[in-house]
Amino acid sequence: MKLFIEVExxxxxxxxxxxxPDLFRMGEDNRARLIGAGTVDQADEERARTAAFACPAEAIGVEE
Known part of the structure; x- marks a missing residue:
């Protein structure tokens, strides 16, 4: 699974x-950034989906 962020x-x-917090960080412009390339280990997939779903701006996408 892979995550992406539409930073804008x-x-x-x-x-x-x-x-x-191990998958995302806040950039200097106060916008979320991925930690690493966005590839998510199988053990972290549920948390990654939860974080994407919780984004009020719908800026986080999940690629299966």
Whole structure:
């Protein structure tokens, strides 16, 4: 599974970081960024989906 962020849509709420701090970080522009290339280990897939679903701006996508 792979995550992606449409940075221009991000509003900086930080829900993704609160739910999966090892997958997301806040950039200097107060918009979410992926940690690494966005590839998610199978053990972390549920948290990644939860973080994507929780994004109020719908800026996080999931590729299966």
């Amino acid at each position: 849509k991000c509003c900086g709420f930080g829900e993704c970081i609160a739910l999966a």
